Amino acid sequence: EEWDKEKDEL
């Protein structure tokens, strides 16, 4: 399962 690299949430 990939980690969401685009995650910009704080």
Next chain:
Amino acid sequence: MNIFRFAGDMSHVFSIIILLLRLHVAKNANGVSLKTQELFLIVFCTRYLDLLIRFISLYNSAMKILYIGSTAAIIHMIRYREPYRSTYDRSQDSFRLEFALIPCLVLAMITSLIRGFGFIELFWTFSIYLEAVAILPQLIVLQRYSVVENLTGHYIFFLGAYRGLYILNWIYRAYTEKHYHHDYVVYACGFVQTALYADFFYYYFQSKYYGGTFSLPT
């Protein structure tokens, strides 16, 4: 970024400002949990390790640095600066950090193993778990003092509202984004985190509605 996410971030910033204001106005640290602030500092430092390896946006970096910096400043005030140091009641704030840290670390290691996460993702996962329970020491202190000061009450309200607004943000994103990445660990922790405030919210709104002092049942 949608309106719920932005409102959530602003609610978080607002809560920190209220806590700083509360310390400044009251000139004491009565009813403030240093342990919760320490847990939050660990949460921010472990979650925002990516500050060192990538740049997302000016907003993103600025907020991360703001969270780390302001929380560190609050801890410094209560630990070393007068009149906060001498008015902080250590005996009321008896939560043991390892009771939160160790289970969260174990859970994060298991999760990371299952999901094939690396080093930074492991700490990110740890911070998600830890944030869910970081408010517990503060809620315990609140229970012991029974009567909740206005500003302390507002601080906890906005801190709780922040993750609640994130839940609305996830729902919105799931409906509007075609390839939205669902992270059920984040969802579950977000729900647990918000649920921990439910009891507090109930008495907070009741005191706002009926007026008078805001006190928690003992």
